[in-house]
Amino acid sequence: MLDFLNRAVTVDTYTLVVVAMLSGWAGVLTLHVLSRTVLALIFVPGFILGALITNYVFELTGFYPTPDRETNIVVACTLGIIFALFVLLLCLRVTAILSGLRVERHQFKRDLRRA
Structure with a gap:
């Protein structure tokens, strides 16, 4: 964990x-698709974290899809943002299901049987 934090802080320009560019554009696209500003603002740090983690994993495992270093960075960051989007949307869906169950449990129920 400390190695990841050290590499995340000391990445090159x-x-x-x-x-920043990929996460920003992903945030704009998320804003237009979901039409919720707060969700887009919450998703952008997730995109950044996903891009940095995937870039770190690519460097740690030595997985380089192309011989060009710059292209590998773009590929790693793009895949990280896509993976982060799936994880964030899955968390959003689970949260919606759990909140629906919670609301359903606390609603008043009428007894429709006649005595």
Whole structure:
């Protein structure tokens, strides 16, 4: 964990620019698709974290899809943002289901039987 935090803080400028640009555009697209500003603002840090984690995992495992370093950074960040989107949407769906069950449990119930 400390190694990830150290590498996340000391990434080069190119990686920071790629992460910022891709996360920003993903946030804008999320805003237009979901039409909720707060959700888009919550999703952007998740996109950034997903991009940085995937970039770290690519470097840690030595997985390089292309021989070009810059292209590998873009591929890793893009895959990280896609994975983060799936995780965030799954969390959003689970939260909606759980809140629906909670509301249903606390509603008043009428007894429709006649005595």
